[in-house]
Amino acid sequence: MRTTTTEHVDVVVVGAGLSGIGAACHLQRRCPDRSYLILEARDRIGGTWDLFRYPGIRSDSDMHTLGYSFSPWEDTKAIADGPAILRYIRDTAQRHRVLEKVRTGHRVVSAEWSSEAAGWTVDVRRADTGEVSRLSCAFLLMCSGYYRYDRGYTPEFAGTDRFAGPVVHPQQWPEDLDYAGKRVVVIGSGATAVTLVPAMAQTAAHVTMLQRSPSYVVSVPSEDGVAQRLRRRLPPMAAYHAVRWKNVALMTLSYQLSRRRPRLMKALIRRGAQRQLPDGYDVDVHFKPGYNPWDQRLCIVPDGDLFAALSQGAASIVTDQIDTFTERGLTLRSGRELEADVIVTATGLALLALGGVALAVDGESVRLPEKVTYKGMMLSGIPNLAFTVGYTNASWTLKADLTAEYFCRLLNHMRRRGYDRFVPAGEDLELTREPLINLASGYVLRSVDEFPAQGPKRPWRVHQNYALDVLDFRLGKVEDGVMRFSRRRPEPIPPW
Ligand SMILES: Cc1cc2nc3c(=O)[nH]c(=O)nc-3n(C[C@H](O)[C@H](O)[C@H](O)COP(=O)(O)OP(=O)(O)OC[C@H]3O[C@@H](n4cnc5c(N)ncnc54)[C@H](O)[C@@H]3O)c2cc1C
Secondary structure (H helix, E strand, O other), rough: OEEEEEEEEEEEEEEEHHHHHHHHHHHHHHOOOOOOOEEEOOOOOOOHHHHHHOOOOEOOHHHHHOOOOOOOOOEOOOOOOOOHHHHHHHHHHHHHOOOHEOOOEEEEEEEEEEEOOOOOEEEEEEOOOEEEEEEEEEEEEEEOOOOOOOOOOOOOOOOOHHHHOOEEEEHHHHOOOOOOEEEEEEOOOHHHHHHHOOOOOOOEEEEEEEEEOOOOOEOOOOOHHHHHHHHHHHOOHHHHHHHHHHHHHHHHHHHHHHHHHHHHHHHHHHHHHHHHHHOOHHHHHHHHOOOOEEEEEEEEEEOHHHHHHHOOOOOOEEEEEEEEEOOEEEEEEEOEEEEEEEEEOOOOOEHHHHHOOOOEOEEEEHHHHHHHEEEOEOOOOOOOOEEEEOOOOOOOOHHHHHHHHHHHHEEEEEEHHHOOOOEOOOOHHHHHOOOOOOOOHHHHHHHHHHHHHHHHOOOOOOOOHHHHHHHHHHHOOOOOOOOEOOOOOOOOOOOO
């Protein structure tokens, strides 16, 4: 069923997660003359931090960089749990009065650009009635995350229907799952697995983390002593920004060291794990990946909670491969049997570009893999559209904030010059395309071909470097010779 409406706003923001709420706050503060709406497919705001409900759900970034630049994180915990992050997003939305602009239960299904009208027509499906309505806007700001919401990724395992107990994916955690006193196997070795294992080990009889291959696991303090001292001495915003830059510097240092001196970094990570595990623990079997640090994301464990659970015997790691599920658990390739009452498949996300929205420009469908990203936030040849994707080697929000800031800067520039259209125009991009996401993780490799590519150099390259991006996004020229601006009709020439 379709009803056509004539509603028009300047900006449609797609998604009311961490990025969409942040972008709306930036728009409200920096572009008060522009009207906007946030369309959110789900019934609630918060995105990732509302969707995921598994035990122990938390950030693995520190909240001084995962928080917004304009909204100080004031909790004592620097590594925060999911509910605290959700509260922070909600409070920020409320304080900045963006909640009234959110329409929940509104999924954007398609958007078509018309050069003649210099605008987008957006089709939106309501969750309650299934009705599709249409609205128009001058600019689309996609804050729709990077993965499917309806399901996670689970590989095909033999014999899953034989297993008598529950098999649970962390993305769809049953509220009433009772695992107290039970034997749990968590399949996976990524951020979710290392979060789940110590959390479930608190009440389960035993938790086994079954991994095909190890990850780098690094312990960080859950509270930041420097932040606490600075808070006592400085105004909240000054303390927040000082800690934010301190953490950016540490993250950059750790990343650069990993890329330039991988052997040193491997040795440091190994020593850190060894120090927190019992003597004789087989660190090289369970904590020594076959790749260099930051070829895939490092796994962070606050206050070494995973190592503590392993040391206490409440949890253990098995590095092996699944042969088949059985009635009583799992049989492994080595022939070993793992008995389980509950099996958790922490096997990852199913990636999805731009919220699955079907884009078209002047009647022609857009094929995302053919596009190249401009500043990691716009697409070659696509007018008046920006999207938010965070860093792979640092907190998401650092880039999300810069993206929103730059978007506002662009809009204000266009207002001053009387432009109504921007389009990143690339030449020779065909020859030099590279994958957009520079991680070798399975979940990335599975889907990266469905995403736009990046080019060989700025502005087509995504540099994964916050400090350089700050200079570029805040001080770089908006009219850089690549971004083309135009207006639909020439300004009327005054008669005098
Ligand atoms: C378990 C987990 C832990 C994480 N921890 C960290 C961390 O510690 N540090 C870090 O930097 N990153 C982390 N990430 C990445 C994380 O997703 C980002 O930090 C951040 O939450 C992304 O926010 P977002 O608003 O861009 O996307 P999301 O949180 O995914 O929100 C997107 C929103 O858009 C909506 N949407 C999507 N498509 C449409 C559509 N077509 N129409 C309307 N609405 C739509 C969705 O319903 C959702 O509400 C984590 C991810 C996961 C899954």
